[in-house]
Amino acid sequence: MPKPERHVLVCLNTRPPGNSKGSCGEKGAEALFEQLKAMVKGRGLGERVIVNRTSCLKHCSRGITVAVYPENVWYSGVEEADLGEICSSHLEEGRPLARLLMPDIPWE
Amino acid sequence: MPKPERHVLVCLNTRPPGNSKGSCGEKGAEALFEQLKAMVKGRGLGERVIVNRTSCLKHCSRGITVAVYPENVWYSGVEEADLGEICSSHLEEGRPLARLLMPDIPWE
Numbered sequence A, B: 001m002p003k004p005e006r007h008v009l010v011c012l013n014t015r016p017p018g019n020s021k022g023s024c025g026e027k028g029a030e031a032l033f034e035q036l037k038a039m040v041k042g043r044g045l046g047e048r049v050i051v052n053r054t055s056c057l058k059h060c061s062r063g064i065t066v067a068v069y070p071e072n073v074w075y076s077g078v079e080e081a082d083l084g085e086i087c088s089s090h091l092e093e094g095r096p097l098a099r100l101l102m103p104d105i106p107w108e
Helices: A031-042 A080-092 B029-042 B081-093
Strands: A005-011 A051-053 A066-069 A072-073 B006-011 B049-054 B068-071 B073-075
Touching: A005 A031, A031 A051, A031 A080, A051 A072, A072 A080, A072 B049, B006 B029, B006 B081, B029 B049, B029 B081, B068 B081, B073 B081
Parallel strands: A005 A051, B006 B049
Antiparallel strands: A005 A066, A051 B049, A066 A072, B006 B068, B068 B073
């Protein structure tokens, strides 16, 4: 099969209000996911890059969490304002964004 | 961050009844996902392997579709009866199952 050149996972897990860890869903992950999908398609990357919503990526307190394979690069605290740079630098040019890399924390 | 040794994606997309492509959801992906999660935990792999449900993995007619990173191995037609072998051979011993590999078909 033609495998994706890159596979982007956006955590859409939502925890109940008041949960101490928070969750990506509470931070606007649904809208961010839809925007990223549209951006990938709009930039002509739709035949090479798959963008999926996923269940919990286990970094709730650092969300919105986004993972990119095959590089196995994990981003924390992703906001809609970051998506353009993720697309142009990482998805188009293969240069992950150092400023958004997930810190070394245990799975939640 | 401590990255997962393996990351398993199970497609849970459901299309409306009668759609010609079918969908993983219609083929029982929800139950398969829950069973795989429980199996991974039960075998003591829960600290090393993440199992996520995802939106459409784009191989609807060949579902249930399961992808495993970082190997970038894609399985088609996965059934609950296959999960034990996926766990023991691939997730525990690092040997992907040739008999389930996704054929070379375009994204759907």
